Amino acid sequence: MTMLERAKTLSDEMSRLRRDIHEHPELGFQEFRTAALVADTLREIGGIAIRTGVGKTGVVGDLGTGDGPTIGIRADMDALPILEATGLGFASQSAGTMHACGHDAHTAILLGVAHLLKAEFASGALNGNVRFLFQPAEEVGGDGVSGAPLMMNDGAMDGIDHVISLHVISEIPVGKAGLVRGPNTAAADGFKGWVRAAGGHGAYPHMGGDPIAMTAAVIQALNAIVSRKIDPMYPAVCSLGMVQGGAAFNVIPSEVMLGGTLRSFDAGVREQLFVEVERAFALAKAMGGDYELQLIRGYPAGINDPQVAQWMDDAASQFLGADNIDRYTNGMGGEDFAYMQAKAPGAMIMLGAAVGDKMRPHHTPIFDIDERCMPIGAAILAETVRKYLAK
Amino acid sequence: MSMLERAKLLQDEMSRLRRDIHAHPELAFQEVRTAALVAETLREIGGIDVRTNVGITGVVGSIGTGDGPTIGIRADMDALPIIEASGVDFSSQTHGNMHACGHDSHTAILLGVAHLLKQEFATGKLKGNVRFIFQPAEEGTGGQHQSGAPMMIDDGALDGVDHMIALHVDSNSPLGKIGLKPGNNTAAVDSFKAWVTGTGGHGAYPHQGTDPLWMLIPIMTSLHSIVSRKVNPMHPAVVSLGVVRGGTVSNVIPAEVYLEGTLRSYDPNVRKQLLAEVESAIALSRHFGGDYRLEIEHGYPAGYNDPTVTSWMDAIASEYVGSDNIDRTRAGMGAEDFAYMQQKAPGTMISVGAAYDDMKRGHHTPVFAINEAYMPLGAAILAETARRFLAGEIQ
Numbered sequence: 023m024t025m026l027e028r029a030k031t032l033s034d035e036m037s038r039l040r041r042d043i044h045e046h047p048e049l050g051f052q053e054f055r056t057a058a059l060v061a062d063t064l065r066e067i068g069g070i071a072i073r074t075g076v077g078k079t080g081v082v083g084d085l086g087t088g089d090g091p092t093i094g095i096r097a098d099m100d101a102l103p104i105l106e107a108t109g110l111g112f113a114s115q116s117a118g119t120m121h122a123c124g125h126d127a128h129t130a131i132l133l134g135v136a137h138l139l140k141a142e143f144a145s146g147a148l149n150g151n152v153r154f155l156f157q158p159a160e161e162v163g164g165d166g167v168s169g170a171p172l173m174m175n176d177g178a179m180d181g182i183d184h185v186i187s188l189h190v191i192s193e194i195p196v197g198k199a200g201l202v203r204g205p206n207t208a209a210a211d212g213f214k215g216w217v218r219a220a221g222g223h224g225a226y227p228h229m230g231g232d233p234i235a236m237t238a239a240v241i242q243a244l245n246a247i248v249s250r251k252i253d254p255m256y257p258a259v260c261s262l263g264m265v266q267g268g269a270a271f272n273v274i275p276s277e278v279m280l281g282g283t284l285r286s287f288d289a290g291v292r293e294q295l296f297v298e299v300e301r302a303f304a305l306a307k308a309m310g311g312d313y314e315l316q317l318i319r320g321y322p323a324g325i326n327d328p329q330v331a332q333w334m335d336d337a338a339s340q341f342l343g344a345d346n347i348d349r350y351t352n353g354m355g356g357e358d359f360a361y362m363q364a365k366a367p368g369a370m371i372m373l374g375a376a377v378g379d380k381m382r383p384h385h386t387p388i389f390d391i392d393e394r395c396m397p398i399g400a401a402i403l404a405e406t407v408r409k410y411l412a413k
Numbered sequence: 414m415s416m417l418e419r420a421k422l423l424q425d426e427m428s429r430l431r432r433d434i435h436a437h438p439e440l441a442f443q444e445v446r447t448a449a450l451v452a453e454t455l456r457e458i459g460g461i462d463v464r465t466n467v468g469i470t471g472v473v474g475s476i477g478t479g480d481g482p483t484i485g486i487r488a489d490m491d492a493l494p495i496i497e498a499s500g501v502d503f504s505s506q507t508h509g510n511m512h513a514c515g516h517d518s519h520t521a522i523l524l525g526v527a528h529l530l531k532q533e534f535a536t537g538k539l540k541g542n543v544r545f546i547f548q549p550a551e552e553g554t555g556g557q558h559q560s561g562a563p564m565m566i567d568d569g570a571l572d573g574v575d576h577m578i579a580l581h582v583d584s585n586s587p588l589g590k591i592g593l594k595p596g597n598n599t600a601a602v603d604s605f606k607a608w609v610t611g612t613g614g615h616g617a618y619p620h621q622g623t624d625p626l627w628m629l630i631p632i633m634t635s636l637h638s639i640v641s642r643k644v645n646p647m648h649p650a651v652v653s654l655g656v657v658r659g660g661t662v663s664n665v666i667p668a669e670v671y672l673e674g675t676l677r678s679y680d681p682n683v684r685k686q687l688l689a690e691v692e693s694a695i696a697l698s699r700h701f702g703g704d705y706r707l708e709i710e711h712g713y714p715a716g717y718n719d720p721t722v723t724s725w726m727d728a729i730a731s732e733y734v735g736s737d738n739i740d741r742t743r744a745g746m747g748a749e750d751f752a753y754m755q756q757k758a759p760g761t762m763i764s765v766g767a768a769y770d771d772m773k774r775g776h777h778t779p780v781f782a783i784n785e786a787y788m789p790l791g792a793a794i795l796a797e798t799a800r801r802f803l804a805g806e807i808q
Contacts, residue, residue, distance in 0.1 A: 242634055248641035254649040254677070254746050260641065285646070354646055 025138065025405040026341045029397035032134045036396045039063065040130035041112040047101030047119040047126070050159030050169065053079045056099045056129065060156045063133050067140050070154070077173030079158040083136060085143060086151025086411075093410050094153040094178075094185040095403055096362060097132035098125045098160035098169065107387035122389040124190035124375065127396055129156060131188065134400035139407055148411040153182060160358050163210070165319035170358040174365060184330050185368035186406055187359050188399045192382045194374035196392045199338050199402075200348045201371045203331045205287040207324035208257070210356025211295070214281045214318065215240075215303045217267075219311035221276030230274060234267060236306045237278045240313075241265070243302035244282065251298050252291055259285040259354050260295060285354040287323045324360035327367035334371050337405040341398060373399045416529065416797040417733050420789035423525045427788045430454065431521035432503040438492030438510040438517070441555030444470045447490045447520065451547045454524050458531050461545070468565030469557070470549040474527060476534060477542025477803075484799050485544040485574040487754060488523035489516045489551035489561065498779035513781040515582035515767070518788055520547060522580070525792040526799070533800050541803040544574055551750050560713070562750040566757055576722050577760030578798055579751050580791045584774050586766030588784050591730045591794075592740045593763045595723040599716030600649070600677040601684050602748035603709060607695045611703040613668030623702040625670040626659055631701070633657075635694035636674070643690050644683055651677040651746050652687060677746040679715045716752035719759035722798075725807045726763055729797045733790060765791045 039059070046055050057079050064070045064083045071084040079099075086092070106113045106120040114120045132154055139152055155178055159169035179185070194200060217237050222230025244260055252258045260282060267278030284299065286292045296317050306313040338347055359370055375395035376382075382390045430450070437446050448470050455461045455474045462475040470490075477483070497504045497511040505511045523545055530543050550561035557564065571577070583592065609629060614622030636652055644650045652674060659670030672695075676687045688709055698705045730739055751762050767787035768774075774782050801807045 245634075245641050246637045248646070249637050249639065249652065254640070254651050255744060257646040259646050352647065 025408065026397065026401040028138060029134060029401040029404065032137055032400065033397050035137070036130045036134045036400065037393050039133055040126050040393065040396065043126040043129055044121045045112045045115050047114050047116055047121045049103060049119060050100045050162040051078045053099045053158045057081050057156065060099070060129060060133065064136060064154070067136050069140055069143070070136065076176045076178050077158060077169055080169060080173045080178065081156040082178050083154035084151060085136070085139060085154070087149055088151065090150030090411065091183045092151040092153060092181050093407050094155050094182040094362070094366065095132060095135060095407065096155040096157055096185060096187040096359060097128035098157045099129050100125055100159050100161055100169070102161055102385060104385070104387055108390050110390065120387065122386060123161065123384050124192070124391050125160065127190050127375070127391055127393070128188065131396050131399045131403070132156065134396065135404045138400060138404040142408050147413060148408065149413045150411040152407050152411070163320050168321070168358040170361040174361060179362060179365045182366045184410070185362045185366045186330060186334060186403060187368070187370045188373045188403060189357070189370060190375040190391050190395055190399070191372045192375055192377070192384055192389060192391055194372065195376045196374050196394050196398070197342055198346045198348065198374035199342060199371055200351055201326070201331055201335055201338060201369070202349060202352045203326055203328040205323055206326040206352055206370055207357040207360055208285040208287055208354040209292045209323040210320040211284040211292065212282065212318040212320060213284065213299050213315060214279070215313055215315040217278045217280070217303065217306045217311060217313050218276060221274045224272040224274055227274060231311050232274050233276065233278045233306070233311055234274065236309045236311045237265065237267065237280065239305045239309060240280070240302050243305055244299065247295065247298040247302065252294065256288045256291045257286065257354065258291050258295060259283070260299065285356070321356040321358045322360045322364060324357050324363050324370065326369040327363070330367055331369040333410065334369050334402060334406050337402045337409070338371060340405065341401055371402060416800065417789065417793040419529060420525060420793035420796065423528055423792065424789050427521045427525045427792065428785045430524055431518045431785065431788065434517040434520055435512045436503045436506050438505050438507055438512045440494060440510060441491045441550035441553050441561070442469045442557055443555065444490045444549045448472050448547065451490070451520060451524065455527060455545065458527050460531055460534070461527060467568045467570050468549060468561055471561060471565045471570065472547040473570050474545035475542060476527070476530060478540050479542070481541030481803065482575045483542040483544060483573050484802050485546050485571060485577045485754070485758065486523060486526060486795050486799065487546040487548055487577060487579040487751060488519040489548045490520050491516055491550050491552055491561070493552055493777060495777070495779055499774070499782045501782055511779065513778060514552065514776050515584065515783055516551065518582055518783060518785070519580065522788050522791045522795070523547065525788065526796045529792060529796040530799055539800065539803040540805070543799050543803070546570055560750045562753040566753060571754060571757045574758045576802070577754045577758045578722065578726065578795060579760070579762045580795060581749070581762060581764050582767045582783050582787060583764045584768060584776055584781055584783050586764070587768045588766055588787055589734050590738050590740065590766035591734055591763055592743050593723060593727055593730060594741055594744050595718050595720040597679045597715055598718045598744045598762065599749040599752055600679055600746040601715040602712035603676045603684065603688065604712060605674055605676065605691055605710070606708045607672040608706045609670045609672070609695065609698045609703060610668060610705065613666045616664040616666055619666060622666060624666045625668065625698065625703055626666065628698045628701045628703050629657070629670050631697050632694050635697055636691065639687065639690045639694065644686060648680045648683045649678065649746065650683050650687060651675070652691065677748070713748045713750045714752045714756060716749050716762065717755055718761040719755070722759055722761040725801065726761055726794060726798050729794050729801070730763065733793060763794065
């Protein structure tokens, strides 16, 4: 039997686990029930050394011969603060919390992979080790405070030579996958700024200072950073998500708050964006006002190692056909798997999981996946590891 | 002797030719003296079928066995309307014209390549043909409807050519460094001219008319937001204004403001999107009670370095300068009409470092200058690529 055929025999088990987790979603660093389910399942599989409480609520499982190389496989476990509206039989029982990004499936798939690799090691054909990394809090954002770096602080990546993972994508049909070499996920930083001036009566603008008028200039400068300041060969985004100021139509407020996100792949461009955002806000001073700016450093850029990507590509091509893999499309989304990739060369594959023709976008109340993606994902991960550790 | 060693023997001859051309620069489609020098040199080399006036002032030389595959090698010949201030002994004798982009050396190198390949064919080991394409008007249309490459293509210069190769000197990179990127390497370029119109009026009574200078503010904001807000950040694109002109006196609101800009992209859909977005931006004038007229001029397509041909040139360049001295990633938003030839026959353009001294001597500046020692290296890479292709060593 091929790895895919074997993974398909685990379809029901993976669906059961995924639905259990989906029904009981937990937010970042609160994945207590999920972590317990993971640890229990790994214990049932047997032969796996289990560490819990790694990076607060993370779980690490080690399986292998002790000597030889070590490869890590990561799944994230956290849900989102969204009120589920899928109408599924196993919809969230925690109102206001929902697995709306597929991390339930990632966790179930990795448990399926543990089953598959346990059987491989039992055959005696492998030399080396695999580490199952069940990570909390992928969605929380912020530099160094999400699940991946916290697990790494607790030694989860120590001794790992390569690391792989997958992400389900509800916009890609089942049977297709995305796997780029090089930049895969963007560095995701942010900023919060306050433009301040005296404010005053709307009828007497000349007697005070108007932060709304200053904000107009600041916004223009922010929107021109990418088009005028960044090398066009380097992808970058500067988007405002919040502009808030004022309380009454005839009062010029004394403060306007702006919040935005910064995305980039290149380390130099990342720093340049910070400098340019500061310069844009400093226009407030030139116009007689003042400003305060908080630059928020988030996840670094995730770079798919070409060698590891090729290994995963080989496995995925074997199961899906080489023509069903998109090797070019990437975007400006952020992922804290990037921290693990910075520590050990690694790659993340985007796994097609669309439900029929209906749009079920990530991070929306109607997000859903086709569970048929799970054996495919498990087979790709397990086969990559098997070939890597095969004697 | 390696091809590079043999090319070095031609250093003096290539320098002589390059300096002759440099001292007598000719603008787009006026390369009459240069073309005559090229044709004469090809005839001296001998065994080359020479066609002149291909694409107005272009020259095509053909050498080969008649059967087998054909590879084309292109050099551009035109100069720029710049007053030279490089300080070299052989500076332009035509005041106001200057070879400030190195096309003089491209032409001299291709003549060197003709020497080298003539010798190769004489050994009887090659099967196939080489087409030497000396192109006019890379820098512009010189008043014609298109630039030199498409003009030569229309005259059949690339008929029967299977692959195209070319090089471009780079005055900003040191000698011995080579740029060679598979895939997109030069941008598609389009340009626009726009007239934003209103009634104009007396500066003291703006409310009595409509003011195109004021309309310019949202239009420019909108133009500068196209790339940052409308284009997929994964696709390189540029919208730059080069000209904004309007009004004659401080107290008269003009009735018209004039804008010119350039649009750069790689992806064909982004190219179309930029044109549509520019129109939307200029059309804001109507919202403010004015009107507009927009003219689009389509320029060169995006240049695409064929991965196979690029790998051939990479292997050869690696032998000559070492793999570590090759930059395989760098591309920019510059445009090149060689892109038309690449559309017709899969091919590659490499860039060859030739910094003159420690001073910054940018392309298209009056102080542009190059180190002629790059010429044998460039000639050897081009000649060796053709040799291996026709010897059946690479396919």
